[in-house]
Amino acid sequence: MAITFQLNGKKQTLEVEAEMPLLWALRDVVGLTGTKYGCGMALCGACTVHVNGEPVRACVTPVATVAGKNITTIEAAVETKLGKVVREAWIEAQVPQCGYCQSGQIMSATALLSKNKKPTDADIDTAMAGNICRCGTYNAIRAAIKDAAQKLA
Amino acid sequence: MPANTPTQYPRRRFLQTGATVTAAATVTTTAVFQLGWTASGAWAVTDGVASGRGLTGSAFAKKVNPFIKISTDNRVTLVVGQAEMGQGISTGLAMVLADELGADWSNVAWEQAPNDLAFALPGGFQSTGGSGSQRRLMPLYRRGAASAREMLIAAAAQKWNVDEKSCRVENSFVLHGNGEKLSKLSFGALAEAAARQAVPAEPPLKDRSAFTIIGTSPKRFDVPAKTNGLAQYGIDVKLPGMKYAVVARSPIFGAQVASFDAVAARKVKGVSHVVEITSGVAVVADNTWAAMKGREVLNMKWKESGNDKVSTVSIREQFIDAAKGAATKAREVGNVAEAFAKAGDIIEAIYETPYLAHATMEPMNCTAWVRPDQCDVWAGVQAPTLAENAAVATTGLSKDKIHIHTKFLGGGFGRRSESDFVIEAVELSKQLRLPVQVLWTREDDMRHDFYRPMTYNVFKAALDDKGMPLAWQHRIVGSSILARRAPQNLRGGLDGTSTEGAATLPYNVPNFLCESVTVNTHVPVGFWRSVGSSQNAFITESFIDELAHKAGRDPFDYRRALMANNPRQRRVLELAAAQAEWSKPAPVGRFRGIAFAECFGGMVAQVVEVSVNNGTLKVHRVVCAADVGLAVHPEIVKAQMQSAIVTGLDAARYGRITIENGAVVQGNFHDYPVTRINDMPLIEVYLTVNDQPPGGVGEPGTPPLAPALCNAIFAATGKRVRSLPLSQTDLDKT
Numbered sequence: 001m002a003i004t005f006q007l008n009g010k011k012q013t014l015e016v017e018a019e020m021p022l023l024w025a026l027r028d029v030v031g032l033t034g035t036k037y038g039c040g041m042a043l044c045g046a047c048t049v050h051v052n053g054e055p056v057r058a059c060v061t062p063v064a065t066v067a068g069k070n071i072t073t074i075e076a077a078v079e080t081k082l083g084k085v086v087r088e089a090w091i092e093a094q095v096p097q098c099g100y101c102q103s104g105q106i107m108s109a110t111a112l113l114s115k116n117k118k119p120t121d122a123d124i125d126t127a128m129a130g131n132i133c134r135c136g137t138y139n140a141i142r143a144a145i146k147d148a149a150q151k152l153a
Numbered sequence: 154m155p156a157n158t159p160t161q162y163p164r165r166r167f168l169q170t171g172a173t174v175t176a177a178a179t180v181t182t183t184a185v186f187q188l189g190w191t192a193s194g195a196w197a198v199t200d201g202v203a204s205g206r207g208l209t210g211s212a213f214a215k216k217v218n219p220f221i222k223i224s225t226d227n228r229v230t231l232v233v234g235q236a237e238m239g240q241g242i243s244t245g246l247a248m249v250l251a252d253e254l255g256a257d258w259s260n261v262a263w264e265q266a267p268n269d270l271a272f273a274l275p276g277g278f279q280s281t282g283g284s285g286s287q288r289r290l291m292p293l294y295r296r297g298a299a300s301a302r303e304m305l306i307a308a309a310a311q312k313w314n315v316d317e318k319s320c321r322v323e324n325s326f327v328l329h330g331n332g333e334k335l336s337k338l339s340f341g342a343l344a345e346a347a348a349r350q351a352v353p354a355e356p357p358l359k360d361r362s363a364f365t366i367i368g369t370s371p372k373r374f375d376v377p378a379k380t381n382g383l384a385q386y387g388i389d390v391k392l393p394g395m396k397y398a399v400v401a402r403s404p405i406f407g408a409q410v411a412s413f414d415a416v417a418a419r420k421v422k423g424v425s426h427v428v429e430i431t432s433g434v435a436v437v438a439d440n441t442w443a444a445m446k447g448r449e450v451l452n453m454k455w456k457e458s459g460n461d462k463v464s465t466v467s468i469r470e471q472f473i474d475a476a477k478g479a480a481t482k483a484r485e486v487g488n489v490a491e492a493f494a495k496a497g498d499i500i501e502a503i504y505e506t507p508y509l510a511h512a513t514m515e516p517m518n519c520t521a522w523v524r525p526d527q528c529d530v531w532a533g534v535q536a537p538t539l540a541e542n543a544a545v546a547t548t549g550l551s552k553d554k555i556h557i558h559t560k561f562l563g564g565g566f567g568r569r570s571e572s573d574f575v576i577e578a579v580e581l582s583k584q585l586r587l588p589v590q591v592l593w594t595r596e597d598d599m600r601h602d603f604y605r606p607m608t609y610n611v612f613k614a615a616l617d618d619k620g621m622p623l624a625w626q627h628r629i630v631g632s633s634i635l636a637r638r639a640p641q642n643l644r645g646g647l648d649g650t651s652t653e654g655a656a657t658l659p660y661n662v663p664n665f666l667c668e669s670v671t672v673n674t675h676v677p678v679g680f681w682r683s684v685g686s687s688q689n690a691f692i693t694e695s696f697i698d699e700l701a702h703k704a705g706r707d708p709f710d711y712r713r714a715l716m717a718n719n720p721r722q723r724r725v726l727e728l729a730a731a732q733a734e735w736s737k738p739a740p741v742g743r744f745r746g747i748a749f750a751e752c753f754g755g756m757v758a759q760v761v762e763v764s765v766n767n768g769t770l771k772v773h774r775v776v777c778a779a780d781v782g783l784a785v786h787p788e789i790v791k792a793q794m795q796s797a798i799v800t801g802l803d804a805a806r807y808g809r810i811t812i813e814n815g816a817v818v819q820g821n822f823h824d825y826p827v828t829r830i831n832d833m834p835l836i837e838v839y840l841t842v843n844d845q846p847p848g849g850v851g852e853p854g855t856p857p858l859a860p861a862l863c864n865a866i867f868a869a870t871g872k873r874v875r876s877l878p879l880s881q882t883d884l885d886k887t
């Protein structure tokens with residue numbers, strides 16, 4: 001079945017099963033591998049993308065449900081004005097260790113900062129609690145979000 | 154860019170001149186030189202290995218320096234053979250090379266090496282683990298870089314017709330003289346002539362006081378690509394014509410295939426093959442999703458294996474029985490039996506730890522392409538040599554035909570030192586004659602792990618009239634990791650990994666006995682971040698706290714007094730206590746616990762601050778002091794301590810794998826929870842400064858966390874936690 005959506009600002013049409021999760025459509029069919037698989041059950045956040053600006057777990061999002069919508073993945077999200085600031089903050093704080101969770105972390109963080117210019121610790125907890133980091137970079141993530149918020153102010 | 158991509162490393166990597174493929178995968182015409190270095194002894198780069206990489210007949214083969222490449226535009230590429238799994242070793246060992254070489258850090262690049270014994274640990278094994286990269290490889294890398302530096306100097310001295318000893322190296326230049334008499338040539342300009350110099354057998358090494366890069370904290374090479382989705386992990390490998398596969402493996406370890414419905418699976422759109430392999434049945438498809446759908450309708454039936462009734466409960470009963478039988482001594486001091494016979498009060502306790510999964514963020518996966526004359530493997534592997542051996546055994550090809558492309562590891566923790574996931578992909582590709590990627594779902598990963606061993610511990614101690622330990626007896630019952638991984642390393646039946654962190658304590662105890670009882674079951678066990686110490690520190694450091702309490706002593710003072718003969722360890726303990734302001738009362742409602750542990754050449758003490766309200770635990774703060782000897786990159790060391798502390802928190806609070814009907818119960822992060830950002834404590838890390846050689850960094854931060862946390866819980870509630878995880882313990886005071 002042909003499904004069309006906007007992917008990172010460009011029109012994308014895919015011939016895939018309607019129920020294929022967006023994650024696998026992006027990774028295996030489109031070939032964009034920045035969005036990661038970690039659990040397949042919306043438990044870890046590694047697969048987070050933006051659908052019409054909202055953070056969404058691509059592993060449990062059937063591709064048919066995003067027809068006609070705007071999808072942004074990590075590859076493009078860090079190229080926006082806000083994304084660049086967030087990425088800079090991530091580099092400045094040297095957040096990543098193994099790095100595997102970081103696409104998802106940055107996607108959740110950019111979604112948070114696009115709506116909330118001055119997130120409190122509680123706001124950060126709420127927005128980021130769905131993103132697991134097995135390397136335990138959480139404190140660096142929090143510092144980077146606060147740093148980015150300051151630079152965006 | 155540190156592009157960890159398939160094209161990153163040129164196949165013919167010892168290019169003397171001419172075009173090469175740069176890290177950014179663009180073709181350049183800049184000449185690149187490998188400066189010679191003949192290693193000796195255990196680290197020899199033999200002709201055999203070199204010729205295996207396409208150098209047969211080359212006069213250059215004997216002058217291989219795999220660590221350093223210099224291009225005529227004065228760019229220095231530092232090649233690191235260790236796996237990057239987040240611990241920062243790509244930057245750390247590159248720093249060692251750059252410092253010894255005298256390179257300008259602002260104009261260097263890092264490159265991941267292929268499988269090649271030139272990068273092997275002493276002992277001839279290319280592997281990353283045991284917090285051993287700097288500890289064990291710094292001398293090798295320094296010699297490699299020093300020999301290149303001496304050849305550059307020799308080339309410059311020849312050009313200027315001066316004594317080599319009067320030349321010096323600064324920021325990728327060789328210099329001679331001063332002021333108006335200053336001569337200066339870049340490494341790039343010298344590279345060609347340098348490559349023709351004799352290779353120094355024993356190049357002089359820099360004095361530690363002359364280090365300019367080691368000990369600083371430059372930005373990591375791997376971070377930029379890990380912040381825009383471009384970093385390449387094993388799971389990201391794409392090859393032309395590549396298929397995607399998942400494997401149905403027996404839920405009960407070791408059970409054989411009885412039957413399956415290949416026809417149903419093949420009917421799923423996108424599924425191309427259903428293939429039986431050693432570990433189970435592979436469903437092969439055009440994309441991962443189709444492979445997963447196909448696997449769902451396989452209707453797998455497994456033969457009975459004799460383990461169908463085994464459970465964690467039954468294994469525990471086996472352990473309790475075995476605890477009463479014969480044991481193997483790990484270490485004995487004095488005579489505990491005599492001491493107990495004379496002693497008054499005997500303190501006894503049972504401590505238990507559960508099986509744990511590794512749950513690396515990136516589940517296991519491997520991409521293989523087996524052709525009649527070559528086998529390529531792309532994966533995050535901790536031990537390329539083991540992956541190579543596995544590929545040799547599976548394909549029948551010779552070692553020189555096996556190419557292991559080590560990708561970034563989305564976490565290792567010991568799991569990726571195994572080769573099971575490599576064997577599967579190689580076997581499948583060999584059958585299919587196609588490039589294939591085998592992905593493990595999270596459930597596959599959690600249910601087919603090599604678990605941290607579950608243990609059952611019997612303690613007995615007696616105090617002298619001053620309350621200090623007079624006798625200490627610890628019997629550990631559990632399964633042996635080495636029995637499977639390296640039986641040649643068992644010493645008289647003793648698996649040293651079971652007793653590490655328990656057989657040797659930093660405390661002076663006149664009568665001491667640590668013994669081990671091995672009970673192997675069908676549950677596979679393996680190395681897990683800090684291995685034996687990860688459980689044993691919880692056990693010994695909680696028990697010493699019990700003794701301090703019994704003696705009516707402050708737990709910090711008690712430990713400190715017992716460390717009289719171990720000043721280095723004592724300094725670490727004191728640093729943690731000082732930074733945590735142990736001598737002052739904790740903030741209202743908060744309670745502290747302290748613990749110390751040493752493993753893999755790293756010493757760490759931690760003070761954990763908690764509150765417990767109506768049975769709900771909150772961990773507020775962790776103060777961590779570490780002595781890791783020479784800290785090559787102090788900020789990475791601190792980040793590793795943070796990471797190891799979180800691993801400790803995961804294990805202490807939540808981690809638990811249980812077995813029912815022979816199979817693992819847990820499957821994903823809902824029933825195997827881990828720490829999240831909203832339950833993170835503040836963490837402070839302090840490093841001691843000393844002149845010791847580098848110690849371990851990646852693991853030593855994990856062991857002290859659980860006991861420091863449980864000792865804090867005892868301070869808060871009076872409840873002594875003797876079994877983990879805490880999620881299984883009711884912490885309510887009443």
Ligand code: FES
Nearest residue numbers: 038039042045059
């Ligand atoms: S892979 Fe989607 S939330 Fe884990």
Ligand code: FES
Nearest residue numbers: 098099133134135
């Ligand atoms: S950096 Fe490794 S999982 Fe987050």
